Amino acid sequence: MLEVRRLRLLCDLARLGTIAAVAQAHTYTPSAVSQQLSALEREAGLPLLERTGRGVTLTPAGRVLVQHGETVLAALEQTTTALAALATGLSGPLRIGAFPTAVRTLLPATLVALAARHPGLELMVTELDPAAVPDALREHRLDVGLVHDYDIVPVRPDPMIDTVALLDETVYLALPATGSGSLREQRDADWILASPGTLCHEVTLNVCRAAGYTPRARHQADDFTTVLALVAAGQGVALVPELATVKPPPGVWLVPLPTRRRTRIAYRQGAAAHPAVAAFITEIRTASSAYGLPPALPGTRITPNNSRRSGEPR
Numbered sequence: 001m002l003e004v005r006r007l008r009l010l011c012d013l014a015r016l017g018t019i020a021a022v023a024q025a026h027t028y029t030p031s032a033v034s035q036q037l038s039a040l041e042r043e044a045g046l047p048l049l050e051r052t053g054r055g056v057t058l059t060p061a062g063r064v065l066v067q068h069g070e071t072v073l074a075a076l077e078q079t080t081t082a083l084a085a086l087a088t089g090l091s092g093p094l095r096i097g098a099f100p101t102a103v104r105t106l107l108p109a110t111l112v113a114l115a116a117r118h119p120g121l122e123l124m125v126t127e128l129d130p131a132a133v134p135d136a137l138r139e140h141r142l143d144v145g146l147v148h149d150y151d152i153v154p155v156r157p158d159p160m161i162d163t164v165a166l167l168d169e170t171v172y173l174a175l176p177a178t179g180s181g182s183l184r185e186q187r188d189a190d191w192i193l194a195s196p197g198t199l200c201h202e203v204t205l206n207v208c209r210a211a212g213y214t215p216r217a218r219h220q221a222d223d224f225t226t227v228l229a230l231v232a233a234g235q236g237v238a239l240v241p242e243l244a245t246v247k248p249p250p251g252v253w254l255v256p257l258p259t260r261r262r263t264r265i266a267y268r269q270g271a272a273a274h275p276a277v278a279a280f281i282t283e284i285r286t287a288s289s290a291y292g293l294p295p296a297l298p299g300t301r302i303t304p305n306n307s308r309r310s311g312e313p314r
Contacts, residue, residue: 004076006040007069009033010048012138012159025139070160070269077270091120094276097128097136097145101224101244102263109287110280118279127196131199134158137268142279144271148263150203152210162272164281165262166287169242171259174227175292176234177251183211190218190236192227204239208249208260228252246291 012022019037023030048062058066090113094114098107098194103125111123128136133145137161148162149155150171157163173183186208193215194200200222206216218236224244231238232251241261245254265284267277 006036074269090118093122095124095143097142106287110284113283134161144267147266151260163266167263169261172254174231175253181255187213191215192236192238193217194217
């Protein structure tokens with residue numbers, strides 16, 4: 001009989017690439033991970049790993065076991081979901097991961113509604129970059145989270161994570177109120193960029209390159225409230241998604257672009273029908289509609305607003 005915890009370690013090894021990374025993800029020592037994988041090999045009756053230099057790779061048997069192991073883990077998640085559906089009332093922890101803009105705008109109303117309707121839930125929020133959400137879900141550090149990508153930089157889906165659409169937002173060019181409004185006119189402007197290596201950074205580079213130039217970075221900031229404050233102070237221009245423009249500071253001019261940001265609610269495969277996950281989806285969709293951002297359906301697009309300066313009605 002194969003031990004499920006060891007099977008999870010093997011699947012994580014296939015995803016993360018090294019025993020050291022698996023050990024770090026599970027707060028084990030590398031030696032402990034190796035011992036567990038050796039025990040799994042004995043249970044399987046076949047070699048699952050082979051040494052390649054200082055690392056290991058999966059054997060054909062290891063790859064087969066990972067493929068079926070992911071199915072087993074999803075089935076266990078479905079079983080947990082089915083049992084939870086039989087319980088009277090929702091209780092226990094619901095661990096939520098979300099990016100800063102969503103934590104500031106969507107989550108307060110979502111948490112209030114969940115607490116009122118399901119007082120037995122223990123709501124725990126972690127502010128997290130969307131790129132880190134899939135790993136946190138797979139490692140059971142989160143139960144549900146928000147992920148996003150952009151139409152100009154799509155993100156490859158994780159086979160062990162299911163998602164449902166939440167928002168489809170306009171991306172704006174944010175300018176000082178005295179600036180000129182065309183993206184092409186920002187060739188010589190100072191830009192406020194996100195940290196290198198982040199999705200937001202890559203999106204800005206791609207959008208500007210499509211306009212025929214590489215943006216000249218003056219400031220680096222990852223929080224959109226900070227970004228808009230710098231724009232209002234005349235420190236540069238930036239790209240910001242619609243959710244971040246709900247209450248821009250005075251002195252900011254927002255010009256809609258054809259680029260879209262697509263936010264989705266993510267959870268482990270098999271957990272879609274879990275009552276707590278379903279309740280979260282319902283409440284955060286209600287919260288998003290209150291901001292004038294109705295829940296998006298797959299493939300839908302929201303027509304961009306006209307250019308506006310901060311303080312103008314939306």
